[in-house]
Structures are given as structure tokens and as C-alpha cells.
Amino acid sequence: MSHSALRTMKSLLCAALGAGLMLASAPSLAQQVLRVSAIPDEAPTELQRKFKPLGEYLEKKLGMKVEFTPVTDYAASVEGLINKKLDMVWFGGFTFVQAKERSKGQVVPLVQRAEDEKFRSVFITTTKDINKLEDLKGRTLSFGSESSTSGHLMPRSFLLAAKIDPDSDLKRVAYSGAHDATVAAVAGGKVDAGALNISVWEKLVGEKKVDTHAVRVFYTTPGYYDYNWTVRADMAPELKKKISDAFLALSADNAEGKAILDLQRASKFIPTKAENYAAIEAAAKNAGLLKK
Known part of the structure; x- marks a missing residue:
């Protein structure tokens, strides 16, 4: 085989390897749309109104399209996340516990309003x-x-x-x-x-x-943990962090942040974790609303 033919083969091999490496790293870049929903605890028009400026803010912070999809009932919000039709959902504490149980722990609560610590x-x-x-x-x-x-x-x-x-x-x-x-x-x-x-x-x-x-x-009633923003456990770690950081950066000290927080009826967002909802899980079991 001539030197030029060898060079051509080497070039093709390098190109193929390069393409392979690009494909290997593609999953972290593949997600172009963040599909978001919320439990329908208020009228659909009110949920859309509340989410619109938050969605626009997240688009800027994440550098990706954010789509809000209303669901018909609470169960649909759980199934949508578990079946990978949704990426992030605004859950109540009980709905989060249901999603955690249905997915065998494959959901992660990221943030909650400060008000949700003692709802x-x-x-x-x-x-x-x-x-x-x-x-x-x-x-x-x-x-x-x-x-x-x-x-x-x-x-x-x-x-x-x-x-x-x-x-x-x-x-x-x-x-x-x-x-x-x-x-x-x-x-x-x-x-x-x-x-x-x-x-x-x-x-x-x-x-x-x-x-x-x-x-x-x-x-x-006395206070209890309630609402949170939850994502699937298999979401890329860097995207999880970007979403958390975006929520935690919201501040009532600037006009955009205040408008978003007011619509969310929040003073600020804080980190949360699954353990915070243990009391809700116990209450659901005691009330016969969740399998013991």
C-alpha cells in the first residue's frame, strides 16, 4: 500500500474516531427542550399565567427551550415524569411521595419555596x-x-x-x-x-x-413540608445543577425576580431533599392513602 493510501486510511480512521467521541458525548447535549408541568391544583389558565415568566427566565438561564404542558389530573403528572414524557414537575408533597414510590426512588426533588418548609x-x-x-x-x-x-x-x-x-x-x-x-x-x-x-x-x-x-x-393546621420542583434521577447532573442554580438565584431585589416570585407566591427558593417528605409519607400510610 502506498504512503498516500496509508495517509488517507489514517485520516478516515481519525475522522471516524472523532465522530465516535462526539456521539459518545452527545447525550449530555441531546436535550434541547425542558418539558415542564405542574399538578393541576388550580385552573389551567392560572397555572399557565403563573409559569410563563418563570419559563422565559429558565430559557435564558439554561440556554434551551422550556415548554409547559398542562396535565388533566394529579396522576397524569406522576405518570408523565416516570414515563419520560416530562422532565420536571411542580409536585405537592403527597404527589412527590407517590412519584417516588411509583418510580422506586427514581425522582429527585430539587428546590422548594421557603414557604414550603412550614406549609x-x-x-x-x-x-x-x-x-x-x-x-x-x-x-x-x-x-x-x-x-x-x-x-x-x-x-x-x-x-x-x-x-x-x-x-x-x-x-x-x-x-x-x-x-x-x-x-x-x-x-x-x-x-x-x-x-x-x-x-x-x-x-x-x-x-x-x-x-x-x-x-x-x-x-x-400546624406546618408541614409541601410543594417542590422535582426531576427524574437520570437527568444529566449538569442540567440538574443549572436548574437548581437558576431557582436559587431568583431574588425579590430585582424586578424580574420579584415578578416571578410573586406569581409563585414565594419569598425565595431553597434546596430540598427526599427526606423532608418522610412525615408526608407516614401521614399517607396512616390515612390508608399509600400502601404500608
Whole structure:
């Protein structure tokens, strides 16, 4: 074989090896779109409105397209992440525990709002003689979604702690599907009382979308860990870090950060970990909502 032919073969071999190395490193560069969703604990239009500026901010920080895909129910948010149709989801504490169990630990909570370290639920009513949890016996009550932490699991666990079994001591239990729908059910007289997350309640009161002369809070729960942004465990470590850093960099000291944080009803974001949700997992098992 001539020297020129050898040189040609060497060049082709080097090119092939170079292409192979490029392909080997491709997975870390392959993800061009971050597919994001959230549990539908509020109306779809409200979720889209809340996410839009956050999505635009993440696009700038990550250097990739960020797409928000609404889901029909809480279970769909869990399945979407586990089945790799979604990359990141805004979960409630209970939905995170469900995703962790369904995926056998293959999901990672990255960040939560500072407010989610001691989140609370409120019980509301229009009935004058309902003033404590015990007064709910023989009454009708609406929770939110069955998979909601703050709209069902934790309110149920506090009722059980007060020796009230919703399924036997109450006249009827309803599930509205979302926190704002619970307020509407109580205000409209469809149920005697309702349980929802304190953040949505305060937002509706602040926006004057609820008549506080008619609908009032009669019980506020102790604090518990709740919402977080969760990703799949198989996400590239550098992307996980970029996402965490982007959330942690949000600050109310600048206009963009303040606008995003206000929409997320957050003072700031902080790191979180799976261990924070052990109490939620225990409460779900005690309430018979998760296999023991």
C-alpha cells in the first residue's frame, strides 16, 4: 500500500474516531427542550399565567427551550415524569411521595419555596356554629383533589388526629378537584365546610375573589413540608445543577425576580431533599392513602 493510501486510511480512521467521541458525548447535549408541568391544583389558565415568566427566565438561564404542558389530573403528572414524557414537575408533597414510590426512588426533588418548609392548610365555612374541627361531625365537607397534600392528605390526617374519621363521622365527603373549586363549593352552599391550601386562600382573599364576611377560616393546621420542583434521577447532573442554580438565584431585589416570585407566591427558593417528605409519607400510610 502506498504512503498516500496509508495517509488517507489514517485520516478516515481519525475522522471516524472523532465522530465516535462526539456521539459518545452527545447525550449530555441531546436535550434541547425542558418539558415542564405542574399538578393541576388550580385552573389551567392560572397555572399557565403563573409559569410563563418563570419559563422565559429558565430559557435564558439554561440556554434551551422550556415548554409547559398542562396535565388533566394529579396522576397524569406522576405518570408523565416516570414515563419520560416530562422532565420536571411542580409536585405537592403527597404527589412527590407517590412519584417516588411509583418510580422506586427514581425522582429527585430539587428546590422548594421557603414557604414550603412550614406549609399549612385552612378549613373554611359559612356556617356560624362550626368553630372547631369537632363541629364537623354530621356535616358535609369538601376536600380538593384526592391526591392533594394540602387539600386532602394533611387536612384528613389532622381530622384523624382530632378523633374525627371523615368517612364515618361526616355526613358526606366531596372532592372538588382544586383549591379554588373548594372555596366556590363552600361559598355556594354546596357543602358546610372545605379544606384547602393557605396560599390559594390568601391569594383569593387578596384578589377579593371571596367574600370574607360570608366565608371564614375556622381552623389552620400546624406546618408541614409541601410543594417542590422535582426531576427524574437520570437527568444529566449538569442540567440538574443549572436548574437548581437558576431557582436559587431568583431574588425579590430585582424586578424580574420579584415578578416571578410573586406569581409563585414565594419569598425565595431553597434546596430540598427526599427526606423532608418522610412525615408526608407516614401521614399517607396512616390515612390508608399509600400502601404500608
